Amino acid sequence: MLRHIFHHRGAREGCAHxxxxxxxxxxxxxxxxxxxxxxxxxxxxxxxTAIIGANGAGKSxxxxxxxxxxxxxxxxxxxxxxxxxxxxxxxxxxxxLRLDLTAPTTVLDLFMACVTMRPVWLxxxxxxxxxxxxxxARVRAEHLIDRRLGALSGGELQRxxxxxxxxxxPNLLLLDEPVSGVDQSGLSLFYDxxxxxxxxxxxxxxxxxxxxxxxxxxxxxVVLMDHGxxxxxxxxxxxxxxxxxxxxxxxxDLRHLHTYAKDGEEExxxxx
Numbered sequence: 537m538l539r540h541i542f543h544h545r546g547a548r549e550g551c552a553h554x555x556x557x558x559x560x561x562x563x564x565x566x567x568x569x570x571x572x573x574x575x576x577x578x579x580x581x582x583x584x585t586a587i588i589g590a591n592g593a594g595k596s597x598x599x600x601x602x603x604x605x606x607x608x609x610x611x612x613x614x615x616x617x618x619x620x621x622x623x624x625x626x627x628x629x630x631x632x633l634r635l636d637l638t639a640p641t642t643v644l645d646l647f648m649a650c651v652t653m654r655p656v657w658l659x660x661x662x663x664x665x666x667x668x669x670x671x672x673a674r675v676r677a678e679h680l681i682d683r684r685l686g687a688l689s690g691g692e693l694q695r696x697x698x699x700x701x702x703x704x705x706p707n708l709l710l711l712d713e714p715v716s717g718v719d720q721s722g723l724s725l726f727y728d729x730x731x732x733x734x735x736x737x738x739x740x741x742x743x744x745x746x747x748x749x750x751x752x753x754x755x756x757x758v759v760l761m762d763h764g765x766x767x768x769x770x771x772x773x774x775x776x777x778x779x780x781x782x783x784x785x786x787x788x789d790l791r792h793l794h795t796y797a798k799d800g801e802e803e804x805x806x807x808x
Contacts, residue, residue, distance in 0.1 A: 542577075545583055551718055554581055554624050554709020554738075555581055555615060555709040556580065556614075556615050556740075557602070558577075558611070559576060559577040559578070559610070559742060560610055561609070561610035561611065562576070562577075562601065562608055562609070562610040563609040564606055564607070564609075564610075565629050570763065571594045571597045571763065572593075572597070572761065572763045572764045573764055574764055575598065575765055577765070579708065580740055581705065581738050581740045582734070582738055583734070583740060583757060584734045584741040584755050585740070585741070585742050585755065585757045585758070585759060586743050586744075586745055586754075586757070587745075588746070588758060588759070588760055588761070588774075589760055589762055589766070590762035590784070591784050593759050593763060593783075594763055594764075595712075596713075599628075599712050599744065601706075602626070602743055614707075618620060624707035625704060625707050625708075626707070627701035627706030627708070627710065628701055628709075628710045629709075629711045630697070630711070630712055631713045631714065632716070633671050636686075637685065637686035639684075639686065640684060641684065641685050641730065641803035642682055642685065643668075643683055643696050644665065644668055644681050644682060644683070644687065644697070646685060646700070647664070647668045647671070647699075648668075649737075650703075654767065664802055669681055671702065671703045673726070674699060674702060675696075675698050675699045676725065676727050677692065677695045680696060685702055689719075690715075690717050690719070691715065691723070694718060694766045695726060698711075698714065698726070698729070702733075705728070705737065705739065707737060707739055707740065708740045708741075708742065709739055709741045709745040711744065713744045715747075723750070727750045727753070730754060734756075735747050743755070748775070751772045752775070752783075755771055756769070757769065758773075758774040759774075760774050760777065760780065760783070762779065762783055766783065767780070785803070
């Protein structure tokens with residue numbers, strides 16, 4: 537069950553030439569209520585696409601539809617460079633994970649529960665410890681391997697969940713407001729790690745976020761949702777859209793933020 541939370545479909549070895557996720561005329565409705573309709577998007581490997589919008593705009597529902605957890609209209613295709621259908625590995629980090637914080641479960645226990653159907657206490661932990669340490673090191677969390685889950689901060693837990701979503705390395709990584717409620721230092725660290733993944737790995741990253749400064753700093757493309765696509769393009773293009781002020785109210789001039797926020801920490805920090 538835990539494995540299903542973090543990975544969906546496919547096998548990484550069978551889709552080395554994964555290229556693009558194509559969302560075509562997507563729509564989701566619950567009874568008579570239409571969450572969104574006529575959504576057309578392409579997510580490419582090597583790019584980070586941020587989805588922004590007001591609460592209830594359909595952002596999380598879109599991710600759940602991509603995961604196959606919500607029925608949708610329209611077409612969803614995962615294709616290679618020659619437009620052939622493939623079955624990718626999809627990694628997923630939820631906004632939060634319901635855990636019994638009083639339980640003695642450790643980070644190592646959580647990883648082991650995701651790779652075996654046997655009770656954790658019957659699994660030889662020492663043979664898997666090196667692998668877990670390596671996976672945690674990718675998100676700068678190797679020191680947490682023996683920490684009890686209930687003792688982790690919000691940012692630490694989200695980095696552990698990210699490490700799980702990266703084992704095995706997915707073709708498409710979905711992040712549903714992964715740092716909601718995390719303090720500023722934890723938020724910055726999480727986004728730095730995601731930025732490194734974007735730069736170093738050939739995977740597509742789809743991120744829901746309310747932090748416009750972090751979006752401008754790390755995203756290649758931005759999608760503004762309002763029960764459909766209100767605007768889409770580069771951060772500067774979307775931030776210049778009149779829909780931004782309509783949805784978010786009075787905003788500072790963010791049109792040029794993407795250009796200079798990447799020049800250094802000092803400039804980016806103005807908008808954090």
